[in-house]
Amino acid sequence: MALHLIKHCLWIPKLMYFLRCSPLFNHINFLQKFDDAIRTSLEYILNVHFTEDSWIQCTLPICFGGLGIRTAVDLCVPSFIASVHKTHDLVGTILSKSPEDLEVAFLMEAEKRWKTMCPDIEVPIFPSAQNNWDTPIIKLKHEYLLTSASQHPAEKARLLAILEPESGAWLHALPSPQLGLCLDADTLRIAVSLRLGLDICQTHTCVCGVTVDATGRHGLSCCKSAGRFSRHAALNDVIRRALNTAGYPSVLEPPGLVRDDGKRPDGLTLVPWRMGKSLIWDATCVDTLAPSHVIGSAVEAGNAANIAANLKLNKYKSLSTNYFFVPFAVETLGTFGLDAKHFVSVLGTFLKLASGDSRSKAYFIQRISISIQRGNAASILGTIPRTVSMDEIFFI
Known part of the structure; x- marks a missing residue:
């Protein structure tokens, strides 16, 4: 505030x-x-x-x-x-x-x-x-x-990613606790540090055994990332609520709908989305600065998200005949993939028609951006070894 x-x-x-x-x-x-x-x-x-x-x-x-x-x-x-x-x-x-x-x-x-x-x-x-x-x-x-930053791929990738309009949406959000848009002190500090390339923590050993440097970025791509599941759930909840508001009631993890490997999509609309087909979506948030993505991200913003979206498209080929599939891929620095941008643009139009508020699309993007920042903070803080608290003093 x-x-x-x-x-x-x-x-x-x-x-x-x-x-x-x-x-x-x-x-x-x-x-x-x-x-x-x-x-x-x-x-x-x-x-x-x-x-x-x-x-x-x-x-x-x-x-x-x-x-x-x-x-x-x-x-x-x-x-x-x-x-x-x-x-x-x-x-x-x-x-x-x-x-x-x-x-x-x-x-x-x-x-x-x-x-x-x-x-x-x-x-x-x-x-x-x-x-x-x-x-x-x-x-x-x-x-x-x-x-x-030209000689440092990670820094160049960071500067390119934050140029995308949606990457800074959380800074435009009204910090209202009643609306769920107010970031706590640690989350705000980490979000600002990631955006500006500042140090976040002291060098320490992650719970997975890898040494974490002062930037703390390892937590964003760690195999034991603490914020991955909460961020994934938050993204899907925001999408589901937006679809419901726009007049497309939907459910998460629809039972009985599986792809070839037995896994379910993240969500399904219960009414047709386009051309008589219901919408299914699968959300993912990939790390912009992960070692496997940093070179591509230093060339083009959103590269990691687009690669993840293409992988999702291949996995859901068997369902694309009867359903309209959207791979909702975003990055830890806030960048959206091309499919996610298009989906947000279309859904934003429907939200505007349903609510009558021309800023509905911007509010939708802000919700997504806030969810990403909270997931980033949880992931980075999750690399810090657990310590014993003083609960016995406060809860006698």
């Missing part, structure tokens, strides 16, 4: 008026102190320690793989220039001056600073939109992160 309030209410949103209306770019030292304060606050709230690269990533918008915590140093120039151009005609009208005769103090200086920050980029065609001045700065920072 504290992260949500800082991002949407208490920090840059409170300062944006001053950034747009005054030349604060002439006081970078003051703005830097302001940004240092928010960095310290976030480290306290999230219980993490930012490296320089992870802090750069943190300050990027969510769609560029960050947390959406923007800094005053990054926004001071774009916001001032855009504000001047947006109000230029109105100010001229108020002062009874033609646009050519109206000079705005510090505008030339601000544009020179922007050219210094973005030396090889042309001035935006529509200068009144702050996004047009801000996006080039964001892209340069993201390109720097990709270049820094």
Whole structure:
């Protein structure tokens, strides 16, 4: 909740008026102190320690793989220039001056600073939109992160995966305990650390006997992963509830419906889904950074999920004649496979028609994203050896 309030209410949103209306770019030292304060606050709230690269990533918008915590140093120039151009005609009208005769103090200086920050980029065609001045700065920072990770497949795979829109859906969710969308402190810390590439734990030995490094990523692909079953059950429950809401009542693990090897699909709709055929689905969540997937994931986001989906299609060939099968494959970093994306898009449309809310699809994706993050946290924490608690003190 504290992260949500800082991002949407208490920090840059409170300062944006001053950034747009005054030349604060002439006081970078003051703005830097302001940004240092928010960095310290976030480290306290999230219980993490930012490296320089992870802090750069943190300050990027969510769609560029960050947390959406923007800094005053990054926004001071774009916001001032855009504000001047947006109000230029109105100010001229108020002062009874033609646009050519109206000079705005510090505008030339601000544009020179922007050219210094973005030396090889042309001035935006529509200068009144702050996004047009801000996006080039964001892209340069993201390109720097990709270049820094070019020699490390796991880091490059991570940066590519979090660029996918659905990977950051959990950051857009309203942290409401009543709606089941509020992450506990450990889950939030692990979710942020996985997204930003931060250390999660101390080096230790997993319950399976493998040494776990400080990133804790082994737990995501461990053969004894503690969060695998809970995450799988949560994903199927979200899908079933969404189908029921859209008017397609469904059941999990339908009895009597098996594939060639005797295993059942995860779910079945009790009414036809398309062309008179009922829908069956099988959900899976594969590790983006697993040793067997990391090379492919460093080339294309969603590669691991697409491979898993193709394997599912082959396993359910015998049922595809009488049923419409969807392999719902997602990844631990939040990326959806192509079949899952298409299914979510179609089901999202049905949810919108049933509920009348245009945000129904986004809410559906947020539910799935939250389930993935909780499963990740359970998997990573499950690698830590069990210790004796002090229950005898609290439950005498």
